[in-house]
Amino acid sequence: MIFAKELGDTLRGALTDDPRVVLLGEDIADPYGGAFKVTRGLSTAFPQRVRTTPISEGAIAGVSAGLALAGYRPIAEVMFGDFLTLMFDQVVNHIAKYQAMYAGQATCPVVVRAATGGHRGYGPTHSQSLEKHFLGVPHLRVVAASLFHDPREVFSDFLGRDEPVLYVEHKLLYPQHLTLPVNGRIGDLLATSEGGPLPTVRLSAVPVEDCTVSVLAYGYQAMLAAKVIERLAMEEEIFAELLVPAQIAPMDWAPVERSVAVTGRLVTVEEGADGWSWGTEAASVISRRLFGRLRRPVDVVASEATVIPSSKTKEASILVGSAQIEAAIRAAAR
Structure with missing residues (x-):
């Protein structure tokens, strides 16, 4: 069970099970299928709900927020987590605040997926782990992918709640095998x-x-x-x-x-x-x-x-x- 494939299958299952789920991100459409190939095949299967965006993380965040407020369940991919900085204002001052600001009458359940981390020689602006800057933001959950957690269960939790979440995926996890507990x-x-x-x-x-x-x-x-x-x-x-x-x-x-x-x-x-x-x-x-x-x-x-x-x-x-x-x-x- 390769993590990238399991994550892709998880997203496919979410799109199949819930017509409100939409995927947004840079270069996620076929034939490229994303920088780390997690979304390969999904735009072919769901052409209206898996959409490649302009190279603008701010636009991805804004469109995702609007879709979520309108009742959709957007999953936004940030190709490199370094560029979460370009989403910071909208995530912290808008997406994370709506539900509390409007006493639960408005919800903004955006899931932001971000490929993070180094050890691949990608340099100063494509190798960082910036999730610490989002820790402690009220009403925003931060979840880290690991080989010990089933992505299907993780995304079932995400899509079953009305809260926004940042999901950080270290790049070096993608080619690894999931190692879930078996018989303790x-x-x-x-x-x-x-x-x-x-x-x-x-x-x-x-x-x-x-x-x-x-x-x-x-x-x-x-x-x-x-x-x-x-x-x-x-x-x-x-x-x-x-x-x-x-x-x-x-x-x-x-x-x-x-x-x-x-x-x-x-x-x-x-x-x-x-x-x-x-x-x-x-x-x-x-x-x-x-x-x-x-x-x-x-x-x-x-x-x-x-x-x-x-x-x-x-x-x-x-x-x-x-x-x-x-x-x-x-x-x-x-």
């Missing part, structure tokens, strides 16, 4: 889920009672972290529990709190730039709730706060990868 396991790791349709997935080689570190990560970084904790467990008996939320804002902190209450240590991992981030919010919340039970300060792992270079070698030194995750887990486990 993912590979050699124990797997449990908490929290309804958009759960937090918990992964560990041993029960949490035997773990010494809790690790909190989402998206592509969660995939890297899972490989790290599996290797450390098998090769060195360093045991960590990984928590992978789907919805990163507003956050359900209960699973994280339960894990850290046992381990006494937390490492957060994200690819976005260091500072004023998801990880710092996690550190604030968990430090406040479990201050007396923490054995060391929360360790926030994030990318260097600078421009992302095109050189893959230099890019790798700036963006968070497996080496930084492993080093943080080792330091916390001491």
